[in-house]
Amino acid sequence: MEELAMTKQTNPVRVGIIGLGRLGSRHARHLTEKIQGVDVVAACALDKDQLQWAHDDLGIEKTFLDYKEMIDQSNLDAVVIVAPTPFHPEMTTYAMNAGLHVFCEKPLGLDLDEVQRMADTIHQHPKQIFQSGFMRRYDKSYQYAKKIVDEGKIGKIIYMRGYGIDPISGMESFKKFASEADSGGIFVDMNIHDVDLIRWFTHQEPVEAYGLTSNIAAPDLADIGEFETGVAQLKMDGGVIATLIGGRHAAHGNQVELEVMGSNGWLRVGEHPDLNRVTVFSENGVSRPSLQSFGARFDEAFLDEVQDFISNIAKGKQPEVTVEDGIRALKIAKACQESANTGKLVNIPKG
């Protein structure tokens, strides 16, 4: 039996991770504790405490404050980029040019020209895997819904509705974040996954957007150029209609809900953000406690997408989601924002 076992001993993928914040630390933990076929040999962050934690708690040997240094010195096969969005293009470009496989969190960037140049670089390296973080495609509930739709069980899609609404409990941390960095605006920040899902489910492209925004729930967001709520209605080229809602002020928890209305049935994914399997009968009536964090909601999907990245490297297989999907989602989210900013309908060019 020894030979067979040998085939298991393919060399693990040598990975460096860039960014150890809320999501970065989650990826780092998954990579070191749960993902097969990988060695996390280096981590990069601007915060020394985070690096200390990566070293001490996760056992990552080498730590860096400069991502280029990490790439140059660590003999990596791949990088996992979880840095703030504006840095995604330059980091991806540097890593691709260094011959590495790249996993880059969504969105690809905020500036479309930059992102387009990054895509050009990616295309110059067709043998290196580039994968972006549309992790909802890995979530079992969306996959179940997609299967039902693809099997024709709800007929033809008529309408879709995507909610990406953060809990009130996250407001202070958002204010801090958005004061220091560019969130991309409410639609880019909160609905880019919904845009991806709508394209994934319908195989149609949005061609027109009507966006509206407000700060009724959080007037002081205006001071930092942000909106608390954004609502956009999209016209798709095949006749489907869609609504996006992004928000930052849900009292109950993290409402990530997708509705797919078909000609012969509907689906709702995440209608209520149940925290667990407990139902509470109390003076408030009958209730289910709610999830507060997208991390808890999508922990398994975050794990599975990075495991898939590692497997794709091993198999030399590009992922289903391409950089073009990422660019398209970004353009659509930005068109919603443009409509809200200008008060006009905005056409979304197909290209």
Next chain:
Amino acid sequence: MEELAMTKQTNPVRVGIIGLGRLGSRHARHLTEKIQGVDVVAACALDKDQLQWAHDDLGIEKTFLDYKEMIDQSNLDAVVIVAPTPFHPEMTTYAMNAGLHVFCEKPLGLDLDEVQRMADTIHQHPKQIFQSGFMRRYDKSYQYAKKIVDEGKIGKIIYMRGYGIDPISGMESFKKFASEADSGGIFVDMNIHDVDLIRWFTHQEPVEAYGLTSNIAAPDLADIGEFETGVAQLKMDGGVIATLIGGRHAAHGNQVELEVMGSNGWLRVGEHPDLNRVTVFSENGVSRPSLQSFGARFDEAFLDEVQDFISNIAKGKQPEVTVEDGIRALKIAKACQESANTGKLVNIPKG
């Protein structure tokens, strides 16, 4: 067209109502405002304010403190008895002997011998309608469930579970009531409808009962000889097993729940006591407010059962539920109590 219309002009049934408490006033209002083919010509109660209300608000012409006087003087066709349970047998007997149709609220009484004699009287007047208040059989949800079961859609019944649990909010009023009158005990008071439903759904008879009671939630009920919770397991003659739970201490509301476990599917009626069609998303998670009162829960069934009584009189048709059904339910509920009192399994004779 005039002749046809004439046939609508059959004389309305002249009814007197006995008892104007919580449930009696509900019946009185239904009878005067919503039920067809009836004239409420007299009301009897011990409370003068209640009589004043019946006269002024409902327009009931004659009011009485003594039910016999009412029956003797009012040229009635029928009485609706909603007095305290211990009076049911004597009132029914007096009314039947006076030639009247009788609607009597459940339970039929508390003393089985008395109830048996009342049944004898009823049988001596086969042309007079006698109907007892098993109103759940008129509730649309139970009827829907019964239909599914009767159509064989859930296979053969294996197990049933009936909860009759009052909200905490009703505790003080219960203490007052039980200090003044005999409630019949937790099983008679809270589960006699469940017993009826179990017999109705299964066509089987309980043959053995194991009852347990407690006062954990309301220790001072012991002072008035009452229990807060009762749980009983019943063995039915056809193999079905059943659990009854009676209680007086639900924090959320009025839990009247029935489970029917079949060999090919289950049903739950009233799994959550939804107050209305509103879902609330708040810091408590996602919740549905709950009903607090059985009156609100069963208002339509209370209306429909009395309307059916009036229709039965017009058609000269005895109701499906007989006095024997009432006696049987009473015996079974009492057997559960006896088991709890003695700590032993109790056989329930068929007769």
Next chain:
Amino acid sequence: MEELAMTKQTNPVRVGIIGLGRLGSRHARHLTEKIQGVDVVAACALDKDQLQWAHDDLGIEKTFLDYKEMIDQSNLDAVVIVAPTPFHPEMTTYAMNAGLHVFCEKPLGLDLDEVQRMADTIHQHPKQIFQSGFMRRYDKSYQYAKKIVDEGKIGKIIYMRGYGIDPISGMESFKKFASEADSGGIFVDMNIHDVDLIRWFTHQEPVEAYGLTSNIAAPDLADIGEFETGVAQLKMDGGVIATLIGGRHAAHGNQVELEVMGSNGWLRVGEHPDLNRVTVFSENGVSRPSLQSFGARFDEAFLDEVQDFISNIAKGKQPEVTVEDGIRALKIAKACQESANTGKLVNIPKG
């Protein structure tokens, strides 16, 4: 006590009903069987079978094929108009000019000029009650939600979403109806109540609409100039954003859902159109059967609104909802349709 009782004997309101179709027959039954203080002395319809039924089953003495004849000959106090929408203005005008109180089903009409003239007539008769059929304001669930909102429990309203979607089972009957009459279009036909609710909850006015329609689920509706689905996004003058969805193709049942998203909590009314209180555990998982008809959903509200009309007559009190509310709702629904027809954003003048 006799004097007090006397005051109950005010003369009943003499009512004639116009229209005995699906909704008209419901109102007729309510008026004859359940509503207090009213005598239905005449009915008008074009269908002789319906008139026969009204006479025979409901005991309505006089029946007419011509509504003017009915009004002229029946010594009425009031009319209840449940005829097809295009006739509402002329019937209301005729009745008001004849000195009658008028209850008129929604919408007020389809032609805005006609409706405006009808409103002028109404204003010329300020002592006669005019009430329109916005029955959802009488529904206990909406009232509960409204109370929560008015008490400030969910903070300030940010967003509202109203679904008015008929079941597939109603499609054939709609096709027949829409082939013979003008439905007013998907938004007028299916969302006018939602428009009223949004105005009622927010105290704001829509100022801009973006509507889209489709026939993906029912392509042959195009032949009769109808759309199966309509989606509109509304900008309100106080910053609230709203989405309306009208449809005719829900596989599960009648989806009348309202979402109210507040800065400190959300409400959904009718999230699932539960038929009753039964939960079914079967090979389909755990399910709740759904309502198929708006009549069943709103039976109690339909009853209560007409009871309120009768009470308003007795009290000489105009209802909260005015003819202007009806006109405003109609204008807004029509603006959504105009946007869908023209492909442009449509401004909604305040006047």
Next chain:
Amino acid sequence: MEELAMTKQTNPVRVGIIGLGRLGSRHARHLTEKIQGVDVVAACALDKDQLQWAHDDLGIEKTFLDYKEMIDQSNLDAVVIVAPTPFHPEMTTYAMNAGLHVFCEKPLGLDLDEVQRMADTIHQHPKQIFQSGFMRRYDKSYQYAKKIVDEGKIGKIIYMRGYGIDPISGMESFKKFASEADSGGIFVDMNIHDVDLIRWFTHQEPVEAYGLTSNIAAPDLADIGEFETGVAQLKMDGGVIATLIGGRHAAHGNQVELEVMGSNGWLRVGEHPDLNRVTVFSENGVSRPSLQSFGARFDEAFLDEVQDFISNIAKGKQPEVTVEDGIRALKIAKACQESANTGKLVNIPKG
């Protein structure tokens, strides 16, 4: 930083696994792919295909048909026993005497004397970890419920109800299993976790049981001495009352439900066995698809309990659940069965 990293390099625990069936293969996969601090160096099973899979897919080097040989030859620190229940005592005893830490799946065994002797052996080796598989204590929903109860938020516990009901889809596999091995009977097989939970939540001991069984849903189970349904009512020494239901015939899925009724609120864990976060609106009404397998339901708990075992070894810390807890649960489940077999109330001695 190097020194700190060193401390991570404690030697992994060398584990051998016994049993690679449905649950055993799950544990084996968890141990090789997801659990930290462990090396699975050997596997034992009677089925050569299973051993081949363990070797080829999981990379477990040494495989054995005989568990003693495995223990003798593999220089193990610990064994994980997932063999059929009757073998648990002898395997545990052999491993403990060989100086190994032992994780043993529930139940501890079927013969109480054997299990008692096994406990004696365990006690002779107080420095070796012995942990049994009460994995529900590791499930996040039960832990959440336990926390709420322990914080007093639902007052004092009055009543508990535990359902362990397998889906119809598992019936054939159960028949095969029960024809070849002793399941222990319906209560031992399906409710032993519920018994553990009831003791864990209440800190009370059952003192009396009334059990009933039936084969209505699966008459041919009688041929192999099994029952399809078992229902037992338990009296606890502190006044709590409990109901256990075990079954093998749920049409919808795997119903593992626990109710905790408190004097000031209730909890239900697993009221509906939701498969995922998808709600389906179809001709069946509004439904949630159901889990079919306890493995899927408790995958994370199975992982966490074995991870905890490995951590306990590293820390030299005995687990909260002791062998006595396992013995007690077994005695109680057997008492329910004895009551069903004899038709009598059965006392459960405390010892």
